Amino acid sequence: MKIGSLKWLFGKNSEFWPTNMKTGMWAWVGHRLTGLALVAYVFLHLSFLSTASVGSGDFDSLMEVTSQPLFVAMDFLLVIVVIYHAMNGARVIMFDLGFGIRHQKLVFWICMAVAAVLIVGGLWAIWDLVFVPAGGA
Amino acid sequence: MADEELTIKVQRCDPAVDNQPYWQKYVVKTRPAMTVLDALFEILNHQDGTLSFRYCCRAGVCGSCAMVIGGRIRLACETQVNQFIGKKELLLSPLPHQKIVKDLAVDYEHFFDRIKEVKPYLIGKEPYPEREYIQMPKEREPINEPIDCILCGSCTSSCTVAWTNSDYIGPAALMKAYRFYADTRDIAKDERLDVIESENGVYRCHTIFNCVEVCPKKLNPTETIQKLKIKATKRRLFGRKKKTRSKS
Amino acid sequence: MTEERIATTKVAGTWAWFFQRLSAVLLVILLGIHLYVAHFMDVGSHTGDEALITFEDVSIRLDQLIYIAVDYSMLAMVLLHGLNGFRTVLFDFDMFAKRKKVVDRGLWVLGIGTLLWGIVILFPFLSGG
Numbered sequence: 001m002k003i004g005s006l007k008w009l010f011g012k013n014s015e016f017w018p019t020n021m022k023t024g025m026w027a028w029v030g031h032r033l034t035g036l037a038l039v040a041y042v043f044l045h046l047s048f049l050s051t052a053s054v055g056s057g058d059f060d061s062l063m064e065v066t067s068q069p070l071f072v073a074m075d076f077l078l079v080i081v082v083i084y085h086a087m088n089g090a091r092v093i094m095f096d097l098g099f100g101i102r103h104q105k106l107v108f109w110i111c112m113a114v115a116a117v118l119i120v121g122g123l124w125a126i127w128d129l130v131f132v133p134a135g136g137a
Numbered sequence: 138m139a140d141e142e143l144t145i146k147v148q149r150c151d152p153a154v155d156n157q158p159y160w161q162k163y164v165v166k167t168r169p170a171m172t173v174l175d176a177l178f179e180i181l182n183h184q185d186g187t188l189s190f191r192y193c194c195r196a197g198v199c200g201s202c203a204m205v206i207g208g209r210i211r212l213a214c215e216t217q218v219n220q221f222i223g224k225k226e227l228l229l230s231p232l233p234h235q236k237i238v239k240d241l242a243v244d245y246e247h248f249f250d251r252i253k254e255v256k257p258y259l260i261g262k263e264p265y266p267e268r269e270y271i272q273m274p275k276e277r278e279p280i281n282e283p284i285d286c287i288l289c290g291s292c293t294s295s296c297t298v299a300w301t302n303s304d305y306i307g308p309a310a311l312m313k314a315y316r317f318y319a320d321t322r323d324i325a326k327d328e329r330l331d332v333i334e335s336e337n338g339v340y341r342c343h344t345i346f347n348c349v350e351v352c353p354k355k356l357n358p359t360e361t362i363q364k365l366k367i368k369a370t371k372r373r374l375f376g377r378k379k380k381t382r383s384k385s
Numbered sequence: 386m387t388e389e390r391i392a393t394t395k396v397a398g399t400w401a402w403f404f405q406r407l408s409a410v411l412l413v414i415l416l417g418i419h420l421y422v423a424h425f426m427d428v429g430s431h432t433g434d435e436a437l438i439t440f441e442d443v444s445i446r447l448d449q450l451i452y453i454a455v456d457y458s459m460l461a462m463v464l465l466h467g468l469n470g471f472r473t474v475l476f477d478f479d480m481f482a483k484r485k486k487v488v489d490r491g492l493w494v495l496g497i498g499t500l501l502w503g504i505v506i507l508f509p510f511l512s513g514g
Contacts, residue, residue: 005157012228014205025346036471042463046503050506093406093410102357104349334399336485340398343473
């Protein structure tokens with residue numbers, strides 16, 4: 001593909017232009033990006049765990065490194081990504097079972113509302129777990 | 138209200154001459170109840186005779202004039218120009234991800250190839266009856282909607298997956314498959330499911346709903362694709378039915 | 386112009402699609418258990434009150450067969466769902482859809498290889514505790 005043709009494929013009149021993208025398209029793009037990110041995360045997670053096969057000291061020190069604010073912030077991001085992917089997945093499974101296809105926009109926003117509640121709850125749970133004991137100790 | 142001017146930008150490309158498409162600007166005086174197709178005729182007749190576009194019935198029945206109008210695929214003959222008058226400019230471009238024949242006319246060959254893939258004809262029970270097959274109004278209910286498809290190509294063009302995977306048979310063809318699958322007079326159910334349950338059939342649909350958004354007839358291809366997915370899965374899980382058409 | 390026919394493959398995509406949905410539902414349940422077990426549950430070690438996950442914690446937990454089963458089935462489900470999803474992404478593009486067999490084999494090798502790697506990862510926790 002020539003670089004010049006990208007202008008026509010993703011230009012102002014294409015379905016990829018942000019103001020032209022509709023609910024289902026946003027949901028799909030988000031689902032795909034979060035999905036790919038999560039696959040990458042799984043392998044990262046496994047490689048972190050595999051440090052234990054080198055020695056238990058390495059594992060513990062790595063766990064201490066990962067409880068630093070930068071990694072905790074990334075954990076927050078992970079929670080958001082997982083919950084979005086799960087709730088949008090619930091929406092997709094609903095459509096697969098044949099419910100709510102005619103009201104897909106409403107279904108999307110209901111799922112996102114549930115996701116928002118879950119994200120707030122999830123962050124609250126992590127907050128307690130990470131900051132309170134660390135501050136107390 | 139009348140005689141207001143509208144700037145129309147048309148994506149033009151003559152593959153024989155141009156390497157890349159380019160925008161050309163036209164200013165059209167609008168009339169009340171003027172459609173985009175009328176505006177294109179205004180340009181063709183009074184400003185630029187080299188502009189190409191496809192049209193036929195001018196009444197939203199033939200599906201020839203589907204194009205991207207202001208960022209959304211619509212039929213030019215059914216879209217009023219009035220709604221764009223406040224805007225800076227109106228962008229017109231051909232159906233996306235299709236081979237351009239010239240300017241706003243695109244090549245439908247690949248689209249119809251995909252339609253042919255699903256056997257878009259009734260396979261009736263032999264021996265064929267002397268007169269028509271009898272069908273009750275209730276039996277026609279499931280196909281009342283998909284039968285209205287005018288094959289304008291809007292859905293398949295707007296589908297992102299149909300663009301990146303040219304083997305995906307696309308929403309229009311899958312809706313056509315459902316239209317015959319759901320028909321009570323059709324007996325080749327298994328044959329139809331065999332075609333649509335391949336990787337390039339229903340499972341390339343990720344419920345993006347672009348096809349539903351753009352359909353000028355307000356049909357719902359996604360729903361029919363989802364119904365076909367359920368049918369295909371049920372057949373896999375619980376085994377296929379014994380009744381098959383004898384191969385001839 | 387050569388006439389290009391659409392190549393609809395004879396292999397059905399139904400199972401891939403069905404297991405993607407099934408593993409998704411199982412994953413949500415397993416993920417809940419996994420998170421609870423890894424971060425919130427008190428396994429009874431002296432380090433259990435702290436937020437940090439330590440080698441000892443994990444070793445004590447993995448002495449019980451049920452937690453090995455949870456962790457390992459989690460890995461299996463994640464791989465099934467993740468790689469199957471990745472396969473879906475790849476098949477959306479012509480260049481991979483035309484090389485279906487190569488992609489399928491590559492992903493199987495990657496998946497089974499990672500499952501074996503999972504045993505290697507678990508092993509020090511089992512022997513160390």
